[in-house]
Amino acid sequence: MKEEGNNEVQWLRANNRHTCRIISPEEYKMQSRYLMLCKAEIVKNKDTIHSPCIKECDFSESKNPCSFVTIFPNRRTWSSLQMDTSFVQIEMPLSNILLLLDSYHPNLISFPGAFHSPFTVTQLNAYDRIPQAVINKTYHNVTETNVVQQPQKRSDNNSVEEVRRKRGVISKVEVELSRARAAILKAGHSHNGDAKHQTSGYVPSGGIYRNATMFQRSYGEMEKVFKIFVYREGERPLVHLGPCKDIYSIEGRFIDELELGNSILTSNPEEAHVYFLPFSVVMMVSHIYKPKTYDLTPMKRFVSDYIDVISKKYPFWNRSLGADHFILSCHDWAPETSMVNPYLYNNSIRVLCNANTSEGFNPSKDATLPEVMLKGSMKITMGGQSAQARSVLAFFAGGNHGRVRPLLIQHWKGIDKDIQVNEYLPKGLSYYDMMKSAKYCLCPSGYEVASPRIVEAIYSGCVPVIISDHYVLPFSDVLNWPAFSVQVPLSQIPNLKTILQSISVNRYIQMQRRVIQLRRHFTLNQPPKRYDMFNMILHSIWLRRLNVQLPLK
Known part of the structure; x- marks a missing residue:
């Protein structure tokens, strides 16, 4: 030997x-x-x-x-x-x-x-x-009787009762998660759906979902047990505040909803399943970033200091090395800003609009945040003509920037009346009216992989055509994107018309109807409603705390 x-x-x-x-x-x-x-x-x-x-x-x-x-x-x-x-x-x-x-x-x-x-x-x-959060994660069923307790350490500073109390809290949280996993798995094996646990209102069904039964049960388990603790440290505008009416609006709307006191919050951090770091990268750019310097050092320093504060004041960050904590941001610089702390970057759940796998986005622990442009009432963008009445094959209008759009504009701008590609719309034409009359809405990446056009297409009842590399689509854990969208690689941009015309009329009508069914998951409501965008974002975080991806049924 x-x-x-x-x-x-x-x-x-x-x-x-x-x-x-x-x-x-x-x-x-x-x-x-x-x-x-x-x-x-x-x-x-x-x-x-x-x-x-x-x-x-x-x-x-x-x-x-x-x-x-x-x-x-x-x-x-x-x-x-x-x-x-x-x-x-x-x-x-x-x-x-x-x-x-x-x-x-x-x-x-x-x-x-x-x-x-x-x-x-x-x-x-x-x-x-x-990390304790990783230790506690298991894909096997755990009950109160077989939860493994941490060996008691002899300490003159902690009483036996305090140690037992902490053990019990950790066990309770992990038992809840383990029961939820078991329930989701059981629903997936059921051939009769999850009728026993159905509630009034909307019931997920149909081809837009990877597995509607498991999604319904997972969502129900989330509503039943999921709790978030929001750190109260920090002052506005950098913390507890975000933009609510621009291309980054989803960041502010989510923070604002939690600040208003959503029912999913808990004031007892010992009972939380995840912990939210409520700083806003957008607000950092507005208040501490020096314009045109492209120096992110002040923003990174703020994030580093914030984590240092909460890690010294509370035990939760150190207990899991950030694995049960999450940040949320729609700014392009959020991924780079998160690099300042290796545990934040590698362990924490990062909910990002810039969900680019070539730049470190890890879909096994990170979640995609839908990019939404909010300027006024969402009712203006909702609606559209029926599938049969739409006369334009494909439509796009937007700036010529990034890596993808120049290729699209080069091949199709002013070339074909069926593929209407514009940098700027002629006077008298409405952007949203054009989307509402088009069969397919082209959604190419801009400076970054995400684009608000995906959500705008869904609002308009227009089948989105995703033209992007390395982009993880929103809610792709549960949504079956090929059932209601077309994904075109960059190399096939010259063949765009041939690809779209090869889709049969029946197939197009089916996809368009599914897009309309999908709207509820991308709609922002005040207050939030079941299965709307706010709650779908929560569900994405919930799945990553469970570390579960719903399979295709």
């Missing part, structure tokens, strides 16, 4: 097997209750998982394994552990068992990723720094 060591672990190789063993558990100041995670095996070309068997064990006298969990993780999990052999055996504190149970299970739900954020072997050894 060959041994290789460092200050933390020994690597023991024998019979094509790696054993990672803590040299001295006492060095971590943990009690002697440990769990052995043993025989984690990768099977070539196949991802499966076996049900775990969890037992407590005592390593105070013996270092022989006494409890086992058998997992066949997917390759992403395996590569994140940086192993190249068939077996791995790791001793872990009993409190951290749920971390490595956070594995992909193809027979249950199509999860975006195996881990909320990847962990290397070195990070796995630092047990006292494993």
